[in-house]
Amino acid sequence: MASAPRRGTAAVTALTATVPISWGTTYLVTSQYLPPGFPLVSGVIRALPAGLVLLAATRTLPHGPWRLRSAVLGVLNIGAPFALLFAAAYRLPGGVASTLFAVQPLLVAALALLLLGERPTGRQLGWGLAGVAGVGLIVLRGRLAFDPAGVLAGLAAAGVMAGGIVLTKRWGRPAGVGATAFAGWQLTAGGLALLPLALTAEGLPGGLDARAAGGYVWLAVVGSLLPYPIWFHGIGRLPVVAVSFLPLLSPAVATLLGLLLLGESLTPWQGAGFALALSAVVAAQLPPGALRIRRRNPARTPAATVPTGE
Template structure:
């Protein structure tokens, strides 16, 4: 497979591939939003790094076995770099932030990721930031903040640092993935397998050194681990990298805002949580930012422009 161009048509109404590709790519962060509920309700506490290993490494090995396409040449070290940024470091930092920060503060910090991607895309890809996407990036972060920040919030500075570092790790991984493109001769499934395997192997020694072996799983934990490994990694990461290869990187960077939105909805449906009017406004802002980031200002105006009524109608 040839490398995918990093440029997109600035006048297009949607990313290359159209709404269907956007919807399939968005399915990945939407399913990742279930991680919060699964982790807190089904998995044993105190082993977040081990959970990351169980989520990433088996899925990566299955994809490697299914595609029979190992990395070669420069992709040996590139896969390690991308697997660390997109999987290993990301999982470790996200769990560290979640354990140190209350409620959804970690998710709010992670919502700055589209803004980081805008800056990195300018530096590494030559994509000039637009006021349109900068503005919607701020709106999306504000929307996520309204969804997840409730009541009095105490802030752990190390947790804040971990949350910002997690956003930076994924932003770097997204932009480098776009810069290097999909490797020749390998599809999205093989590409995902390389990174999941590398990320799991990076996490494994940390998990053993810092946490030890997790306890023997009960049926609920087995189901939780299976959910994180199969829908949460094996099925979603090929979709994610397929979309990233074909869509503008800044547009893709807004889609992870779906994760805290889905997490909040699951809390509403299954944990008896309720939504305030401010949270409803946050949902509207976050979803509007995700949708608007897929369009140019001209395309957005064209979509909302009503046709003039015909005479005699």
């Protein structure tokens, strides 16, 4: 009887995994299609239009304590990570910034213990370290330059999004409010939080060609409008530490796209890191003891079928 819930969980996990896969396309789109020098404006365009569309579609606004909660979650899940990740990207090689963000599963495990009372297992912590090592092998290459402010920004981005994931799990959603409306609240709040900073620090880009316009549409639709309702649905249904491993798919997808579309090469060490990161994602979704059970069953079957010679 336990197999049906497990199959349901697997389906939710597979659907939620499509979100960081879509996020992994952001690196390619940003580098190849968007005008340089407007990272905060890009963050606003990615978040705010998608949030407003979802609000218009659902016609549901936060009420009561959820006015403040949705604003807090919007900053933690959307606004602050965008700003901090852009700051890290300007001060660090992109691979270093991505690797810093890979500490998120470990931060989520610590916050889940403090705020949810969920004690991480040694297995989860071990795979968290393995995921960091795997992403590091994928993206760290060449000579590295570490700017202290960039390192701090990258770690802060991982920290605030980890806090957003755990608080989203702790607070849940108001009764009768679906994941689509919930995503609309947060995307709108995060975009509005970024808007004055973007206008003050960068202003608006000049004339955009069709290539840049298409890139912005991709970020708004594929990067936010479609995935975030799925993401918040997954957070509500899955164990919080297991969800925190899924973003490790993003740098893996970005690396694969660079390999296939930009002619980038994948060294043997990077191939090993790719396999290690994906192994960490898969292992984090399995229930405790699943691998042990699977090892036992094959051992029993041959024992019943080997001829005795009598």
